[in-house]
Amino acid sequence: MKVKNICCIGAGYVGGPTMAVIAQKCPHIKVTVVDVNSSRISAWNDENLDKLPVFEPGLDAVVSEARGRNLFFSTDVDQAIDEADMIFISVNTPTKTYGKGKGMAADLKYIELCARQIASVSKSNKIVVEKSTLPVRTASAIKNILDNTGNGVEFQILSNPEFLAEGTAVEDLFAPDRVLIGGDTSAKGQEAIQALVDVYANWVPKERILTTNVWSSELSKLTANAFLAQRVSSINSMSALCEKTGADVNEVAKAIGLDSRIGSKFLKSSVGFGGSCFQKDILNLVYIAKTYGLNEVADYWEQVIIINDYQKNRFSNNIVSTLYNTVSGKKITFLGWAFKKDTNDTRESAAIQVADNLLNEQAQIEVYDPKVIEERIYADLDYLNTRSEDENRSLLKVKKDPYEACKDSHAIAILTEWDEFKTYDWQRIYDNMLKPAFVFDGRGILDTKALENIGFVCYSIGKGSNK
Numbered sequence: 001m002k003v004k005n006i007c008c009i010g011a012g013y014v015g016g017p018t019m020a021v022i023a024q025k026c027p028h029i030k031v032t033v034v035d036v037n038s039s040r041i042s043a044w045n046d047e048n049l050d051k052l053p054v055f056e057p058g059l060d061a062v063v064s065e066a067r068g069r070n071l072f073f074s075t076d077v078d079q080a081i082d083e084a085d086m087i088f089i090s091v092n093t094p095t096k097t098y099g100k101g102k103g104m105a106a107d108l109k110y111i112e113l114c115a116r117q118i119a120s121v122s123k124s125n126k127i128v129v130e131k132s133t134l135p136v137r138t139a140s141a142i143k144n145i146l147d148n149t150g151n152g153v154e155f156q157i158l159s160n161p162e163f164l165a166e167g168t169a170v171e172d173l174f175a176p177d178r179v180l181i182g183g184d185t186s187a188k189g190q191e192a193i194q195a196l197v198d199v200y201a202n203w204v205p206k207e208r209i210l211t212t213n214v215w216s217s218e219l220s221k222l223t224a225n226a227f228l229a230q231r232v233s234s235i236n237s238m239s240a241l242c243e244k245t246g247a248d249v250n251e252v253a254k255a256i257g258l259d260s261r262i263g264s265k266f267l268k269s270s271v272g273f274g275g276s277c278f279q280k281d282i283l284n285l286v287y288i289a290k291t292y293g294l295n296e297v298a299d300y301w302e303q304v305i306i307i308n309d310y311q312k313n314r315f316s317n318n319i320v321s322t323l324y325n326t327v328s329g330k331k332i333t334f335l336g337w338a339f340k341k342d343t344n345d346t347r348e349s350a351a352i353q354v355a356d357n358l359l360n361e362q363a364q365i366e367v368y369d370p371k372v373i374e375e376r377i378y379a380d381l382d383y384l385n386t387r388s389e390d391e392n393r394s395l396l397k398v399k400k401d402p403y404e405a406c407k408d409s410h411a412i413a414i415l416t417e418w419d420e421f422k423t424y425d426w427q428r429i430y431d432n433m434l435k436p437a438f439v440f441d442g443r444g445i446l447d448t449k450a451l452e453n454i455g456f457v458c459y460s461i462g463k464g465s466n467k
């Protein structure tokens with residue numbers, strides 16, 4: 001079977017870029033991305049490419065090439081489902097905030113809604129692809145809903161998890177380490193797998209397209225994120241030990257990373273990992289292990305989250321203790337709010353927890369981030385419900401100019417590794433700060449020696465004193 005018409009439900013960080021790349025690479029396939037959020041769809045359709053709802057380097061060029069040709073964004077979900085022979089489900093699967101599994105399990109209500117809508121609208125056979133990250137065995141629930149419509153339509157369910165990282169989404173989609181496709185072992189299942197393999201084969205080398213059974217595919221996604229996050233927590237746990245012992249975490253990371261069995265990637269110590277996936281997916285993994293009675297397995301992975309929380313709190317505690325045990329009324333500047341550089345996404349960003357801790361200590365915070373808008377920052381804080389919205393707005397201000405944000409500040413905290421922070425006129429920043437002028441580099445990106453020569457008092461994550 002040759003796929004001619006794709007529909008993707010969910011025009012978010014995954015659905016948008018993923019489908020834009022499929023459309024660009026496969027001009028013979030019509031791709032329609034649909035979403036219930038009409039303002040998001042309008043933004044995807046905006047003539048001004050700066051207004052796309054997702055900021056990703058290179059995405060504007062891909063969208064401008066394919067949009068209107070064979071890439072469409074629409075709110076008409078029913079029509080797109082009806083026309084498609086392959087439907088990707090790429091809706092959000094956040095951690096449950098209510099009921100059984102609250103705070104741990106993935107909330108699958110949006111997935112189920114999609115399955116029910118596909119079931120009620122479809123008049124012809126369809127391949128349904130799980131693009132969202134899902135707990136292992138979700139495919140059987142989706143199949144159950146789809147197969148019980150009684151209208152004679154046949155559905156094949158595939159799992160095709162997405163491994164792109166934000167900030168490098170387009171690069172990752174152009175040249176993925178692998179594409180993973182899981183499906184049913186029956187002949188029809190294999191045919192469906194082949195149809196999706198053929199889509200990717202338009203630009204991904206065949207040896208990088210891996211096919212498995214559906215459960216392996218679902219579980220591989222959670223496993224990959226757990227392993228990646230575990231590396232960050234592992235090096236972050238070492239950063240605490242480095243600071244106590246005079247070791248330098250960057251030197252340790254380099255020394256161990258040269259061992260080809262360990263490898264050098266994902267060993268950058270930080271103020272803690274963020275992003276919409278790591279925490280949510282590990283909590284989900286922990287929950288799944290517990291439901292199968294695998295308590296030791298659950299405890300093992302939960303430790304990755306515990307260390308991450310520890311790292312964020314350690315960073316804010318260090319700011320308070322260094323500033324003579326009080327930050328009350330003191331101005332602290334945050335450079336960066338996004339969970340990593342080159343994205344406007346702030347979900348689970350370490351900056352949020354660090355800010356909340358410091359606001360509890362009555363600090364005055366001013367934030368500068370090159371891509372994150374003011375409304376997003378306040379929404380992140382308000383969501384925690386720690387204090388009133390008015391208090392958040394009076395204690396924390398968002399600035400559009402980094403020098404303005406740093407003026408008259410007691411301390412600067414680097415929360416995101418944006419490249420531009422390295423190029424600032426740090427002498428100018430120093431001259432306009434209160435003294436002693438402190439810098440807390442939560443990303444280890446600044447040249448500490450150069451800053452110390454200017455007169456700053458520096459703390460860099462994982463760098464112990466050499467004395």
Ligand SMILES: NC(=O)c1ccc[n+]([C@@H]2O[C@H](COP(=O)([O-])OP(=O)(O)OC[C@H]3O[C@@H](n4cnc5c(N)ncnc54)[C@H](O)[C@@H]3O)[C@@H](O)[C@H]2O)c1
Nearest residue numbers: 010011012013014035036037090091092093110132133162
């Ligand atoms: N963000 C990432 O980098 C990333 C990477 C790999 C996998 N994932 C996974 O992909 C999935 C989507 O993540 P995201 O970051 O794109 O989420 P997102 O919140 O940015 O986008 C999801 C979109 O789905 C829409 N939606 C929800 N229910 C809908 C429905 N019934 N009909 C139509 N639209 C609906 C929402 O309005 C939203 O715009 C999640 O399962 C996530 O775990 C995310």
Ligand SMILES: O=c1ccn([C@@H]2O[C@H](COP(=O)(O)OP(=O)(O)O[C@H]3O[C@H](CO)[C@@H](O)[C@H](O)[C@H]3O)[C@@H](O)[C@H]2O)c(=O)[nH]1
Nearest residue numbers: 162163164165166232266267268270273274275277339340
């Ligand atoms: O050495 C490192 C690497 C990452 N991070 C932090 O870890 C978080 C996650 O970074 P990254 O993995 O690069 O971005 P994500 O967009 O969250 O991507 C992850 O989560 C996605 C969603 O599931 C997966 O698709 C990707 O493969 C997986 O890398 C960020 O806060 C980073 O700053 C570190 O602190 N040190």
